[in-house]
Amino acid sequence: MPTHTVLVTGGAGYIGSHACVELLNAGFKVIVVDNLSNSKSESLSRVQQLTGKTLSFYEADIRDKTALTQIFANEKPTTVIHFAGLKAVGESCAQPHLYYHNNVFGTLVLTEVMQEHNVKQLVFSSSATVYGVTELTQYHEELPLGAINPYGRSKAMVEDILRDLAEADIKNKCEYPWKIALLRYFNPIGAHESGLIGEDPNGIPNNLMPYVAQVAIGKLPQLSVFGDDYPTPDGTGIRDYIHVIDLVRGHIKAIDAFNTEKFSDGNCKAYNLGAGRGYSVLEIVNAFENVTGKKINYKISPRREGDLAEYFANPELALKELNWKVEKTLHDMVADTWNWQSKNPQGYK
Ligand SMILES: NC(=O)c1ccc[n+]([C@@H]2O[C@H](COP(=O)([O-])OP(=O)(O)OC[C@H]3O[C@@H](n4cnc5c(N)ncnc54)[C@H](O)[C@@H]3O)[C@@H](O)[C@H]2O)c1
Secondary structure: OOOOEEEEEOOOOHHHHHHHHHHHHOOOEEEEEEOOOOOOOHHHHHHHHHHOOOOEEEEOOOOOHHHHHHHHHHHOOOEEEEOOOOOOHHHHHHOHHHHHHHHHHHHHHHHHHHHHOOOOEEEEEEEHHHEOOOOOOEEOOOOOEOOOOHHHHHHHHHHHHHHHHHHHHHHOOOOOOOEEEEEEEOEEEOOOOOOOOOOOOOOOOOOHHHHHHHHHOOOOOOEEEEOOOOOOOOOOOEEOEEEHHHHHHHHHHHHHHOOOHHHOOOEEEEEEEOOOOOEEHHHHHHHHHHHHOOOOOEEEEOOOOOOOOEOEEOOHHHHHHHOOOOOOOHHHHHHHHHHHHHHOOOOOO
């Protein structure tokens, strides 16, 4: 069987670096394109150390068509996993142009270059933020979309663009049609069990788990729990947390699915990647204290605008069509986060 070459945009980042490990271990050749705007190339050195395999790294921006064209000509990838993007909701509200330019225009340039090189298998990092506010707490893929901030809308716009590309090829009975998986992530946390790679946020973390980990290590004084008066059992918000290794394995399952009947005439399909159950903020804090033996100093703060009480994935479609489901436990997620944080208190620095 010929070696498949997978080009990974954003491969130096949190999820991308874990994907590189799984791809290399599964025998794929890996090419990373990353502008290092939110990551360090040290993550890729660690990936190679961990796997004993090499990858090719290009420090480039996906919006740079000349650079991207050269990379595609040199490396001849067969598939792209597209992680490159900006991801902070608050920042996207303050700087919407930056988010649309990076996430939407960046994807346009990428898919244009892919099309020019007849590379038409794409796995895209979408997000549960594309769903609208609904009465339901469990989200399935057919729910109407209705993102409520520029970050979520940038993901929804890219989904629309990718659906249109696939549909055009199907209508035209194209010989090599687009095969696209839109993977809607819930809340990725955790790290590789080696503790060599993990999430290394710039500045103050936006997400709960790295925040808790930095409080535990003494880097941050206190966690703010936003709202304890939600209609949930302990009053704090409930989210569907997914171990980053389970998450990246879903990407390999999606690549496998491109060879199945589901995608044989071309297709663009969305799949939720989540556990299908949620944990509250206080459950995460308690689990962290139990696993690490560290006390997490927290205070209750007012609710944040736009936060929902509870939502989690319906992951049945990914099980049925990708043969994927989560395997890691809450204990794994917490223990692996702590292993990474305690071995790397300053991240990759
Ligand atoms: N982490 C989450 O909670 C989460 C949830 C849902 C979806 N996602 C999506 O998954 C993807 C990966 O997320 P992550 O958590 O690994 O983020 P990350 O910031 O760690 O990784 C993104 C990588 O993309 C790179 N990048 C950004 N813009 C680029 C550009 N124009 N050209 C080249 N490289 C660029 C960054 O330097 C970084 O290495 C993102 O698209 C994000 O929106 C993340």
